[in-house]
Amino acid sequence: MPFRVLVTDDVDRDGVALLEAEPQLSVDEVPTLPKEELLERIGDYDAIVGRSATKISAELLRRAKRLRVVGRAGVGVDNVAMDVATELGIAVINAPAGNTIAVAELVFGVLISLIRHLPRAVESMRAGRWDRSSLLGTELLGKTIGIVGLGRIGSEVAARAHAFGMQVHAFDPYVADARFTTLRVHRAATLDALLDEADIVTVHTPLTDETTGLIGRRELARLRPGGIVANLARGGIVDDGALAAALESGHVKGAALDVYVAEPLAADSALRKLPNVILTPHIGASTAEAQRNVAVDACAAVRDALLSNELGRSMNVAAVDGQWRELQPAMLVTRRAAAVARALLADMGMRAPQRLTLRCGASLAGGQQALLSAAALGAIEGTAEAERLNMINARALAEARGLELVVGESAALPPLGVEVSLRGAMQELAVAGITSAEGAPRLTRIGGFRVDVNPRQTLIVLTNRDVPGVIGRVGTLLGDAGVNIAEYHQARLAQGGEALAVVSVDGRVDAGVRQRLCDLPDVQSASVVQFREA
Numbered sequence: 001m002p003f004r005v006l007v008t009d010d011v012d013r014d015g016v017a018l019l020e021a022e023p024q025l026s027v028d029e030v031p032t033l034p035k036e037e038l039l040e041r042i043g044d045y046d047a048i049v050g051r052s053a054t055k056i057s058a059e060l061l062r063r064a065k066r067l068r069v070v071g072r073a074g075v076g077v078d079n080v081a082m083d084v085a086t087e088l089g090i091a092v093i094n095a096p097a098g099n100t101i102a103v104a105e106l107v108f109g110v111l112i113s114l115i116r117h118l119p120r121a122v123e124s125m126r127a128g129r130w131d132r133s134s135l136l137g138t139e140l141l142g143k144t145i146g147i148v149g150l151g152r153i154g155s156e157v158a159a160r161a162h163a164f165g166m167q168v169h170a171f172d173p174y175v176a177d178a179r180f181t182t183l184r185v186h187r188a189a190t191l192d193a194l195l196d197e198a199d200i201v202t203v204h205t206p207l208t209d210e211t212t213g214l215i216g217r218r219e220l221a222r223l224r225p226g227g228i229v230a231n232l233a234r235g236g237i238v239d240d241g242a243l244a245a246a247l248e249s250g251h252v253k254g255a256a257l258d259v260y261v262a263e264p265l266a267a268d269s270a271l272r273k274l275p276n277v278i279l280t281p282h283i284g285a286s287t288a289e290a291q292r293n294v295a296v297d298a299c300a301a302v303r304d305a306l307l308s309n310e311l312g313r314s315m316n317v318a319a320v321d322g323q324w325r326e327l328q329p330a331m332l333v334t335r336r337a338a339a340v341a342r343a344l345l346a347d348m349g350m351r352a353p354q355r356l357t358l359r360c361g362a363s364l365a366g367g368q369q370a371l372l373s374a375a376a377l378g379a380i381e382g383t384a385e386a387e388r389l390n391m392i393n394a395r396a397l398a399e400a401r402g403l404e405l406v407v408g409e410s411a412a413l414p415p416l417g418v419e420v421s422l423r424g425a426m427q428e429l430a431v432a433g434i435t436s437a438e439g440a441p442r443l444t445r446i447g448g449f450r451v452d453v454n455p456r457q458t459l460i461v462l463t464n465r466d467v468p469g470v471i472g473r474v475g476t477l478l479g480d481a482g483v484n485i486a487e488y489h490q491a492r493l494a495q496g497g498e499a500l501a502v503v504s505v506d507g508r509v510d511a512g513v514r515q516r517l518c519d520l521p522d523v524q525s526a527s528v529v530q531f532r533e534a
């Protein structure tokens with residue numbers, strides 16, 4: 001059955017066409033739906049793609065029993081209940097870069113409109129007047145622009161501000177000095193320092209707890225008299241009430257707003273009546289180029305997530321710096337190692353490990369967070385509802401069970417090696433593996449035993465006394481049970497001592513066969529690890 005994708009909010013055609021081109025995808029394109037209708041329909045879809053108009057609420061996500069992917073043709077995901085999506089294992093994919101230029105250009109559009117009184121000039125001409133004297137403006141040249149948030153858009157605003165001959169200052173505690181230097185931007189040590197210097201303040205941060213009300217009454221008062229404020233980022237970063245008061249008192253000379261706490265802005269909002277304010281209806285990203293860019297970007301990523309389980313672009317899966325495909329073998333061996341450790345400990349009577357420690361070789365350092373998700377997945381799969389368990393929610397689910405997750409690099413491992421260690425109150429077991437560019441991933445160590453086996457389909461792990469005849473008896477028993485052996489690796493610590501065998505077999509091994517293995521002479525334990533599909 002094809003995956004069903006609901007596309008809404010006027011996502012650009014070029015993006016939708018990418019989805020429609022796939023025979024395995026069935027696409028329904030609808031205008032922005034009223035909340036109740038969307039709640040009714042969402043249960044039929046595997047993915048939804050939209051812009052900011054459709055609210056992907058917790059209620060909607062919980063109704064969406066099939067949903068695997070939310071695609072956002074744009075940057076902001078403040079319309080998506082991200083925590084709930086993560087809890088349910090639903091990937092949230094956005095298009096972070098495609099509308100950067102559109103917003104940066106609009107910043108200068110609205111600033112020049114403000115300081116040259118363009119709306120009044122146009123209006124006066126339409127009214128048949130010739131009011132040149134009341135339309136005396138000011139210039140950008142030589143003025144100081146204070147950029148709050150030197151990310152994608154803030155950086156493009158900085159580049160354009162230079163072109164206008166402005167002094168460019170910015171405040172962004174999360175951006176390194178080197179970036180300020182490259183962009184030729186003066187770093188303000190604090191927001192207050194920025195406000196002290198700026199003639200124009202423009203915000204380009206996300207809306208977070210920290211940035212809500214970032215520019216409030218105190219900050220506006222700090223701005224020099226006659227200052228200008230622009231918010232084309234998210235409603236609420238600039239406190240509208242405080243801004244209105246500062247504009248009415250004349251302390252702030254002008255403001256430009258494209259975004260509002262509640263959108264659409266109420267028809268009777270007091271903001272609409274403020275003097276010298278340019279209001280636009282959230283059109284920062286509304287250029288043909290930007291809409292095409294974000295639609296193509298988001299739809300391609302949604303397609304790949306559905307058809308190839310490619311989650312590297314998902315915001316709520318651990319970041320892997322664009323190396324999702326390259327990390328697949330390492331993720332697989334990590335997940336398998338964790339599954340083996342969990343199964344062996346469970347057979348020793350320890351079903352609730354308290355701590356999972358993942359160590360990665362040097363070449364896997366950039367993928368540590370994704371690999372930790374893979375380890376968490378391996379550690380709980382088989383004991384959680386498979387339908388809803390994936391790389392996105394595995395860590396949250398594991399932690400909810402009290403499993404502490406730790407990851408770090410280890411110089412003792414080969415560059416492409418991993419080791420998953422699970423620890424309970426009394427026992428600890430480490431399972432190591434390795435991946436290579438060419439071959440299949442291999443498990444290389446179980447506890448103290450060196451092994452060499454490809455963890456595919458089903459693994460039987462036996463402990464036995466190192467005496468003659470055990471391998472033959474195991475082989476015969478499995479053969480009689482119709483279980484085909486793919487690989488058999490026998491390891492021992494010392495001749496005649498304890499030995500461990502890992503047997504990779506095709507298909508399933510039932511409880512009866514396992515019991516008969518346990519009952520064989522000289523076999524001390526037999527565990528069966530049935531791997532889930534990758």
Ligand SMILES: NC(=O)c1ccc[n+]([C@@H]2O[C@H](COP(=O)([O-])OP(=O)(O)OC[C@H]3O[C@@H](n4cnc5c(N)ncnc54)[C@H](O)[C@@H]3O)[C@@H](O)[C@H]2O)c1
Nearest residue numbers: 075076149150151152153172174204205206232233284285
């Ligand atoms: N008006 C529109 O149509 C439109 C379109 C696109 C993006 N946006 C909004 O613009 C904003 C910026 O987008 P972007 O793509 O540049 O994001 P980005 O993530 O590239 O940059 C955001 C920057 O804000 C900084 N930041 C975070 N918290 C901060 C704080 N407390 N103080 C100072 N800096 C802080 C971050 O370090 C980062 O550098 C977002 O809110 C986005 O939703 C609006």
Ligand SMILES: O=C(O)CC[C@@H](O)C(=O)O
Nearest residue numbers: 051052074075076099285
């Ligand atoms: O046009 C839109 O859908 C919103 C654009 C913008 O705010 C974004 O978050 O990308």
